[in-house]
Amino acid sequence: MKTPFMVPDTRNFLREMGEFTTSLIKGTENLAHIDEIDVGTAEKELVFSEDKIKLYHYRPLAGKTANVPVLIVYALVNRYYMLDLQPDRSLVRNLLKLGLDLYIVDWGYPTRADMYLTLDDYINGYLNDCIDFMREDTGHEKVNIMGICQGGTFSAIYSALYPEKIKNFVALVAPFDFSTNKGLLFSWAKHWNVDVLADTYGVIPGDFLNQGFLMLAPFQLNVRKYIEMLDIMEDKEKLLNFLRMEKWIFDSPGQAGEAFRQFLKDLYQDNKLVKGELVIGDKRVDLKRITMPVLNIYAGADHLVPPEATRPLNDLVGSTDKSLYEFKGGHIGVFVGSRSQKELAPNIAAWLRERDAEPPKEKSAPEIPEAVAEFSEGRTQVKGEAEETKEAGSASPESPGESPENSIKRRKRSKK
Amino acid sequence: MRNGPDIMEIYEKWFDSLTESVSRAGSSNIDILKDTLVRLSTRSNIYTKLYEIWLPLYNAIQSRAFDPRAYAGAFDPEAYKEVLDRVFGLTSPEKVLEVYDQAAKAIMVINTSVADFLVPWREAYEKNLQTVPQFIEGHPEAFLNIFHNLFNAFDNTIGRLFHIPAVGKDREKVELALRAMDELTVYVIKSIHFQHILYGTGLEAMEKVIQAFAERIKSGEEMKSFDEFLNTWVDINEREFLDLFRTDEFAKAQSEMMQAALNVRRHFHKQLELYLYDLPVALRSETKDLYRTVHDLKRRVNSLEKELSNLQTKEEARA
Numbered sequence: 051m052k053t054p055f056m057v058p059d060t061r062n063f064l065r066e067m068g069e070f071t072t073s074l075i076k077g078t079e080n081l082a083h084i085d086e087i088d089v090g091t092a093e094k095e096l097v098f099s100e101d102k103i104k105l106y107h108y109r110p111l112a113g114k115t116a117n118v119p120v121l122i123v124y125a126l127v128n129r130y131y132m133l134d135l136q137p138d139r140s141l142v143r144n145l146l147k148l149g150l151d152l153y154i155v156d157w158g159y160p161t162r163a164d165m166y167l168t169l170d171d172y173i174n175g176y177l178n179d180c181i182d183f184m185r186e187d188t189g190h191e192k193v194n195i196m197g198i199c200q201g202g203t204f205s206a207i208y209s210a211l212y213p214e215k216i217k218n219f220v221a222l223v224a225p226f227d228f229s230t231n232k233g234l235l236f237s238w239a240k241h242w243n244v245d246v247l248a249d250t251y252g253v254i255p256g257d258f259l260n261q262g263f264l265m266l267a268p269f270q271l272n273v274r275k276y277i278e279m280l281d282i283m284e285d286k287e288k289l290l291n292f293l294r295m296e297k298w299i300f301d302s303p304g305q306a307g308e309a310f311r312q313f314l315k316d317l318y319q320d321n322k323l324v325k326g327e328l329v330i331g332d333k334r335v336d337l338k339r340i341t342m343p344v345l346n347i348y349a350g351a352d353h354l355v356p357p358e359a360t361r362p363l364n365d366l367v368g369s370t371d372k373s374l375y376e377f378k379g380g381h382i383g384v385f386v387g388s389r390s391q392k393e394l395a396p397n398i399a400a401w402l403r404e405r406d407a408e409p410p411k412e413k414s415a416p417e418i419p420e421a422v423a424e425f426s427e428g429r430t431q432v433k434g435e436a437e438e439t440k441e442a443g444s445a446s447p448e449s450p451g452e453s454p455e456n457s458i459k460r461r462k463r464s465k466k
Numbered sequence: 467m468r469n470g471p472d473i474m475e476i477y478e479k480w481f482d483s484l485t486e487s488v489s490r491a492g493s494s495n496i497d498i499l500k501d502t503l504v505r506l507s508t509r510s511n512i513y514t515k516l517y518e519i520w521l522p523l524y525n526a527i528q529s530r531a532f533d534p535r536a537y538a539g540a541f542d543p544e545a546y547k548e549v550l551d552r553v554f555g556l557t558s559p560e561k562v563l564e565v566y567d568q569a570a571k572a573i574m575v576i577n578t579s580v581a582d583f584l585v586p587w588r589e590a591y592e593k594n595l596q597t598v599p600q601f602i603e604g605h606p607e608a609f610l611n612i613f614h615n616l617f618n619a620f621d622n623t624i625g626r627l628f629h630i631p632a633v634g635k636d637r638e639k640v641e642l643a644l645r646a647m648d649e650l651t652v653y654v655i656k657s658i659h660f661q662h663i664l665y666g667t668g669l670e671a672m673e674k675v676i677q678a679f680a681e682r683i684k685s686g687e688e689m690k691s692f693d694e695f696l697n698t699w700v701d702i703n704e705r706e707f708l709d710l711f712r713t714d715e716f717a718k719a720q721s722e723m724m725q726a727a728l729n730v731r732r733h734f735h736k737q738l739e740l741y742l743y744d745l746p747v748a749l750r751s752e753t754k755d756l757y758r759t760v761h762d763l764k765r766r767v768n769s770l771e772k773e774l775s776n777l778q779t780k781e782e783a784r785a
Contacts, residue, residue: 066692066693070510070513074506074510077506078503078506081499081502081503081506082499082503084499087498087499162753162757163757163760164757165754166757166758166761166762167761171765175765175768231712234708234711234712237712237717238720238721240717241714241718241720241721242724243724243725243728246725246728246729246732247724247728249732250728250731250732250735251728252754265554265711267708268553268554268703268707269553269700269703269704269707270700270704272509272552272554273509273512273513273553273700274696274697274700276505276509276510277509277513277696279506293498293499293502296498296501296502297498300498300501301498
């Protein structure tokens, strides 16, 4: 039986395939002519290093509006430049333009020589050394810590172990309660034989972990994304932005086996952090010891770190000043989404400024929109949106202070 | 339509030459550009392959009744398997044969007689390879055939070993080689089981795609573009696969396959160490010991430096 409703338009289909092929040819030619995929271009200076770990201090883009410096702690998985992926979509630049004093930890790329690095080394060692450096460098007894994703878990552990060094704690899309099975990684990791994995590899390859991330949305990330890419390939700027994201996605450092083993077993499998049973080195982690102000930001549609894993932190800490903030978007949208550019940095800056130790002394500080957001226990009401400040200066791909070794104010240990 | 493979062949050649020209361009981002080109090439192949699958279905829709079952004959599961292989980056079973061959060649250098032991395993694997289409179609007896083939291989190899007198270090190498083959076989079984789950879900999803289109046609909608099909296909597959990924069955199959793959890797490392033992090179296990020692020493030095720093601070305060 012939279908009465179908109007077979073979010419239309053929034209579609022809257009696809034309876009493919033009696009790949454009791709072949791309010279530079610049990421993380906000200027910064290497101020401290230890083994493969580097601590950078960002150059200010505006006068200070808050005195206490902020240390950004990113995850071991993937690279920290997600926070400054492109000049017009950069949490780092937005925070700098709002007058915050920013430092960031670069965990580097572990090799097999680093296979025995433990969570103790990362948290009681490297992270503690970075914070001690900042305290001595800036003269502040306490600094702010802003932890992202796994870096947020590290920051919570650190804040519980060293509350005397942390002024305010901001967590972004970070997992704390691993009992949920809402996220696929949470469900899968419970079945993994982590010992065999860590013993066999020594350093867990980044590609191995990436395959897991791509499986979270296999058809979107493996098929549709690249078909849609053809629509933007003739536009060099859009193509560059696409490539920046590709670079970030596939730029995955390996994971030191011992640290990976403990993170997976103690957290994903045994959920020891919320049970108060986690031990880092010789120190038990009690989240009740987090008594400083806490701002916990989660993404409502996060498929990597579901809200169920993030939200419980506020019930577990000892702080009385604690805020929970829902960003309407996904895990990556928090950093590069267009709405995030207007919403997130102003809210974080305003929250930190309200809790700053001393009032800002400089007059040239940019205006932060009044009552950008009001954070309250358990909920946040966004009252307005910030105007995006104009880009301050063009970004240079090669930050002058980034690479010269002689500019490093290198210290081995803090004297505090 | 059989033009598909030709088009894909042209694409592949074209992408190869383009990738090569990118490599010569001297860009500082060669890796990401090359990788993106390769990924684009793979996904374009998925696109054209799907188009190839779609056309007979489309023709069937034109000429047959609105019963989705009537379209089943127009659907090529082999071609569809290729699409799923590319989406999930699955290794084709033929690739594993190469591992057997490479292992046999490597061992032959050390001990020619060992190679004889590997032949039955390779033959068993070849037989198992032929059962893969049955897996795809969901025939449980295919599992029995695999075990039957493997048992015969075992009987012809390890079984014989029980009658061989001990021959020192060579015997150790033989045993390790056979255990490695055993691990490889376990991996093949786990991998096929894992892939079977994926293919099964893929076929179910495809049925739902066809069903969705049949219903749309029934309600009088026109199908104007292939992209409509592609988008529906992506949406339904994403939903169906995520439902699968949330199940314990999938998590267990994934974990078992991963562990089996790691066991193969560990055995390979052990074998390599055994063969390199007499040569003046640092072995993997020796470097691991060294890394641990360096790590422990660094921690000790750091700890002592901190203690010293604290003492100095106290001294300065007292002074």
